Amino acid sequence: MIEVISAARCVECNQCVSVCPTNVFDRVEDGIPVIARQSDCQTCFMCELYCPVDALYVAPDSENIVGVTEAALEKQGLLGGYREKVGWGKGRQPVASHDYMYKLSLRAGF
Ligand code: SF4
Numbered sequence: 811m812i813e814v815i816s817a818a819r820c821v822e823c824n825q826c827v828s829v830c831p832t833n834v835f836d837r838v839e840d841g842i843p844v845i846a847r848q849s850d851c852q853t854c855f856m857c858e859l860y861c862p863v864d865a866l867y868v869a870p871d872s873e874n875i876v877g878v879t880e881a882a883l884e885k886q887g888l889l890g891g892y893r894e895k896v897g898w899g900k901g902r903q904p905v906a907s908h909d910y911m912y913k914l915s916l917r918a919g920f
């Protein structure tokens with residue numbers, strides 16, 4: 811479930827508002843979006859994937875609000891962590907690309 815928008819990182823592009831399939835966010839005039847309907851989140855990670863500056867954190871728990879703080883996420887390097895793992899963002903590669911079996915399957919054409 812969506813947990814945090816980092817005010818320190820957000821550049822107010824509203825990509826997250828546009829891509830969210832369940833309308834969780836509200837735009838704010840001259841400000842960062844707000845998580846207006848958190849319980850409507852489907853934990854699809856789309857907002858985190860499309861955020862260009864890793865300002866979002868979606869927790870893998872789809873049922874419960876975890877209640878993490880931005881400071882704690884920053885400390886653990888988890889803001890935009892899912893996006894990083896799947897290799898979205900300049901210069902990144904998916905974690906799977908380091909896996910031997912994954913490389914083998916690509917060579918074999920699977
Ligand atoms: S994880 Fe998906 S459903 Fe939840 S806020 Fe982000 S885009 Fe919306």
Ligand code: SF4
Nearest residue numbers: 820821823824826861
């Ligand atoms: S996509 Fe990221 S930078 Fe853009 S408004 Fe949403 S949180 Fe802010």
